[in-house]
Amino acid sequence: MSDAPAASLTPAPRASNRTRAWVLAVLVIVYTFNFIDRQIVGILAVPIKAELGLSDTQIGLMSGLAFALFYTLLGVPIAMLADRKSRVVIMTVALTVWSAMTAACGLAQSFGQLFLARLGVGVGEAGGVAPAYSLIADYFPPQERSRALAVYSFGIPVGSAIGIILGGILASLLDWRAAFFIVGGAGLLAAPLLKLTVREPVRGGFDKDVPPPASDVWTSIKDVVATLARKPSFWGLSLGAASASMMGYGLFLWLPSFFVRSFGEALPGFFSFMPDALLPPNPGPLLYAAYFYGAILLIGGVVGIWMGGALADRYGQTRRSAYAVVPACAFVLTVPFLAIGLLTPSLGVAFVVFLIPTALGLVWLGPVISAFQHLVPPHMRATASAVFLFVNNLIGIGVGQAAIGAISDGLTARLGAESLRYAILSGCSFYVIAAVLMFVTAPRLRKDWHEAG
Structure with a gap:
């Protein structure tokens, strides 16, 4: 690990393959903590619900809407600062905040207190992802970005799996409560690794004729809005991903409870x-x-993400x-297999x-994440990514998880423990x-592509 670069605000020259691998590994570790802290609620929902006397709707609101509110609202201004x-500094502060607030979840004595603590997790995580997308785009050339961003996205299944198992x-x-304390404390210990070993790369180093950001914030906002307004493919990809995320984040939260309720014995x-x-x-x-x-999550998630990249x-x-087109085809194929998994009475088949x-x-x-890095100039990448995350997470996390919980509560009187299966x-x-939106968007991408790199 001796090749790991020292932290600096001074732009670095194009990094060696070894350095790029190190940076990507550190970013994956940070993203893993992001999803450990975000998804650990999926498995802890069972004892939390029992101790605090919460409904499925309240669990969905606490896990989804509480997190999404500030995560989405603060993501865009933080990303503009990151542009x-x-x-690196912004991500270090973000990691520190969301880890501390995860630990604070363990102190909650009521739904309201837990809701507020999850708001704090969302505040911290608002600065954790869009800046990382931009960093990766400046460390890796265009022909390697999808795979690099796919490796970075391994943090989703790895972090989710660790969060659920741990x-x-x-x-x-x-x-x-101890689970929240321990994973939050571990995230605090990881913050110095990011700050001390990842160096700020040349912004737009792999792109030609990179314009500087606007001299003032309001001009910068208008430039980004004007650019995205001319890119219908950006909005098609964002809404398509958000539609899929309503179900994706819903599965992350509710499948552990489904397995307990429907396959517990x-x-x-x-x-x-x-x-x-291996068992207590x-x-x-x-x-x-x-x-x-x-x-x-670990097996299926890593295979799927790498395949897409x-x-x-x-x-x-x-x-x-x-x-x-690649995501659209995947979404179409997802539906029948998910239905079989939910309806089979066999745990092995499931x-x-x-x-x-x-x-x-x-x-x-x-x-999709790679496409966003190519639809705008380099100095707008973090902000454009944050706008996407705003759409994706407000709809995907804020609506999807709570909607499934509400449907489950509505079906409980008729279906009992099986209500969650059908929800x-x-x-x-x-x-x-999501598939329809992706197919409709596909022909537009060639026209909207920013060919600076």
């Missing part, structure tokens, strides 16, 4: 092969569900429409089948909408 100032273990051994038998050393005394369905869904880099250089929609549902990340199933329509 003008050090992205949350299940800690909740079983200790309690849900079968879960111990599925893990009969597991050595006793008297493990309950919560821990088995954490292992079960964590494995699905590789396909976009291979076909997108000659056909810009591939950046939308495990195998759920790997497929988990992979397909995340194929879009590499192509999740009803969300498959969002993947169909």
Whole structure:
């Protein structure tokens, strides 16, 4: 690790392959903490609901809307700052804030307090992603960006899987409050790694004739708005990704609870092969569900994200429409496999089948995020990414998770514990909408592409 660069606000020359690999690894670690802190609620929802007496609707609001409110509102102004100032410093501050607020979730004694703590997590994470997209675009040339952004996006399934598995273990051994304290504290320890070892790269170093950002903020805002207004493909990709995220984030939150409610008695038998050393005394369905869904997320998620990035880099250089067609095809294929996984009575079949929609549902990340880096000039990349994240997360997190929870509550009187199964199933329509939007957007990408790089 001796080649890791020292932190500096002075732009660095084009980095070596070794340095780029190190930077990408650190960014993946930070993004992993982002999703550990974001998704650990998915497995802790079971004991939180039991102790605080919450409904499924309140769990959805606490996990989704509370997080999304400030995450989306603050994302754009923070990203505009990142287009003008050090992205590394901004991300370090963001990591520190969201980790501290994750730890604060463990102190909550009511729905209101937990809601406020999750608001704080959203405040911190607002500065964690868009600046990273911009950094990666300046460390990697255009023909490698989809794969680099796909590797960065490994933080989603890896962080989600770690959050769910670690949350299940800690909740079983200790309690849900200790789980928040421990993962939040670990994030605080990771902040110096980012600040001390990642150097700010040349902004637009792989692009030609890069214009400087506007001299004042209001002019900069008008320039970004005017640029995006001329790019209908940006909005098509954003709304398509947001439609898919309504279901994607909904699955992240609700599938652990679904496995506990619908397969609770079968879960111990599925893990009969597991050595006793990996299980605490008297493990309950919560821990088995954490292992079960964590494995699905880790395997399926990494395969799907890498596949999307590789396909976009291979076909997108000659056909810009591939950046939308690849995700669209994946969304279409996701629906039947997800339906089979939700309706099968066999836990073994569910495990195998759920790997497929988990992979397909995340194929879009590499192509779509890479496309956003090519639709605007380099000095607008962080802001454009933040506008996308605003749309994607406000709809995907803010609406999707709460909607599934509300549908589940509405079906409980008739279906009991099975209400969540059919609430999740009803969300498959969002993947169909996402596919349609991507197919409609695909022909426009060639015209909207910014050919500076």
